Amino acid sequence: MPKVKVPRKSTSVDMTAMTDVAFLLLTFFMLATQFKPEEAVTIDAPSSVAEVPLPDKDMMTITISDDSRVFFELQGQQYKEELIKKVADIHKITFTPDQIKNFSLMSSFGVPLNNLGNLLNTKSADRAKFVQAGIPCDSLNNELAEWIWQSRLINNQVRVAIKGDQDANFPVVKQVIKTLQEKKVNRFNFITNMSTETVEK
Amino acid sequence: MAEIEGGGGGHKKGGKPKGKKMSTRVDFTPMVDLGFLLITFFMLTTSMNKPKTMEINMPVKDVTEEEKQKVKASQAITLLLAENDEIVYYFINETTGDPETPVITNFSKGGIRATLLNKNKELLVKANANNYDSIPVLKEMYRMNQITEDEMKKRISGIKANPNALIVVIKADDKAKYRNLVDILDEMLICNIGRYAIVDITPVEQDLIKTAMSLKPL
Numbered sequence: 037m038p039k040v041k042v043p044r045k046s047t048s049v050d051m052t053a054m055t056d057v058a059f060l061l062l063t064f065f066m067l068a069t070q071f072k073p074e075e076a077v078t079i080d081a082p083s084s085v086a087e088v089p090l091p092d093k094d095m096m097t098i099t100i101s102d103d104s105r106v107f108f109e110l111q112g113q114q115y116k117e118e119l120i121k122k123v124a125d126i127h128k129i130t131f132t133p134d135q136i137k138n139f140s141l142m143s144s145f146g147v148p149l150n151n152l153g154n155l156l157n158t159k160s161a162d163r164a165k166f167v168q169a170g171i172p173c174d175s176l177n178n179e180l181a182e183w184i185w186q187s188r189l190i191n192n193q194v195r196v197a198i199k200g201d202q203d204a205n206f207p208v209v210k211q212v213i214k215t216l217q218e219k220k221v222n223r224f225n226f227i228t229n230m231s232t233e234t235v236e237k
Numbered sequence: 238m239a240e241i242e243g244g245g246g247g248h249k250k251g252g253k254p255k256g257k258k259m260s261t262r263v264d265f266t267p268m269v270d271l272g273f274l275l276i277t278f279f280m281l282t283t284s285m286n287k288p289k290t291m292e293i294n295m296p297v298k299d300v301t302e303e304e305k306q307k308v309k310a311s312q313a314i315t316l317l318l319a320e321n322d323e324i325v326y327y328f329i330n331e332t333t334g335d336p337e338t339p340v341i342t343n344f345s346k347g348g349i350r351a352t353l354l355n356k357n358k359e360l361l362v363k364a365n366a367n368n369y370d371s372i373p374v375l376k377e378m379y380r381m382n383q384i385t386e387d388e389m390k391k392r393i394s395g396i397k398a399n400p401n402a403l404i405v406v407i408k409a410d411d412k413a414k415y416r417n418l419v420d421i422l423d424e425m426l427i428c429n430i431g432r433y434a435i436v437d438i439t440p441v442e443q444d445l446i447k448t449a450m451s452l453k454p455l
Contacts, residue, residue, distance in 0.1 A: 051265045058272035065279030082419040085426055086291040100415065197290060202416035206318070206409045209418065210437070217295055225290035226419055 082202035084228035105170030107146035320412035405433040
């Protein structure tokens with residue numbers, strides 16, 4: 037009687053398909069990832085039911101931290117470069133090309149003009165330790181208004197977003213809104229987080 | 238084909254002694270490992286949800302007094318955002334033009350939202366406006382194919398622009414937080430209130446908050 041031969045199957049598995057999938061996913065995540073630019077201050081935005089996503093470009097972001105400091109950011113490297121040149125011209129300050137380059141690469145900043153040079157001299161790695169006092173925006177010295185106005189002149193498509201910490205004090209917010217209104221910005225966005233709450237029926 | 242070398246085996250019995258033939262197969266396991274490691278890294282660092290925004294329009298600043306629209310007293314409610322997440326609201330008495338007794342409430346579901354929804358409905362019923370059904374109901378009807386998209390949009394804008402609907406005046410006290418402002422704007426969205434304005438608080442109203450708070454039962 038012939039023996040029944042059990043065919044011996046190879047234990048090796050074809051890995052090609054798995055590799056393909058793994059790298060496909062890897063590519064997807066690599067492309068989808070947007071690394072957060074280093075923020076000068078961490079903001080815990082309030083949540084809301086608003087569903088409008090924030091536009092990607094042409095944004096001017098005014099950040100208000102929980103300790104009432106105001107930060108400013110204009111998107112777009114070339115715009116930032118123009119902005120600092122213009123502001124420097126107006127205030128008769130000169131910035132070195134290195135400082136201008138640093139400014140165009142920096143995200144948000146919150147220092148008065150007379151301290152901006154010092155901030156730009158610090159290396160980006162040490163910038164987190166630099167104490168930023170916030171941009172003055174009171175009626176005596178409203179540098180924020182200057183930044184807003186010049187940004188609008190440089191990029192007329194710019195949209196304004198206010199990114200406030202949920203514990204920011206209202207008077208500061210009021211001051212920022214007032215400044216915006218004075219500079220003829222009557223339409224702006226509040227950046228919020230998604231809320232889990234659904235709209236009432 | 239890329240596969241894991243099945244180990245041992247492969248020796249043929251007999252035959253000529255050959256020069257050692259190197260396998261062309263490469264072990265892919267470390268590469269797959271690395272691939273998944275990177276996937277995990279990117280998955281964890283990626284933040285998929287973009288921040289949302291809430292658009293707000295402020296009135297143009299240099300409008301003369303005459304150009305400003307007067308709001309009918311019966312239609313308006315004034316919300317004063319006070320400290321500790323509290324809201325003081327009051328209506329204006331139609332006949333005397335004086336503010337009525339202020340009421341203290343908060344941001345909970347039964348608080349300001351209930352007030353706004355009830356008052357709005359009451360006003361619309363009184364004005365015999367028949368389209369006081371809410372926006373989510375309309376959206377649901379659109380989903381169920383009961384109404385067309387155009388009709389939905391028309392009716393939604395109809396609700397928001399209804400001349401008889403509630404008008405909300407928002408005034409925040411200096412002790413309020415930014416969160417309170419966003420929360421109250423959120424309530425406007427939830428309660429389908431199309432007409433609201435953020436106005437500076439007056440000293441009279443600051444006193445009003447103080448007296449309302451001092452009368453508050455503990």
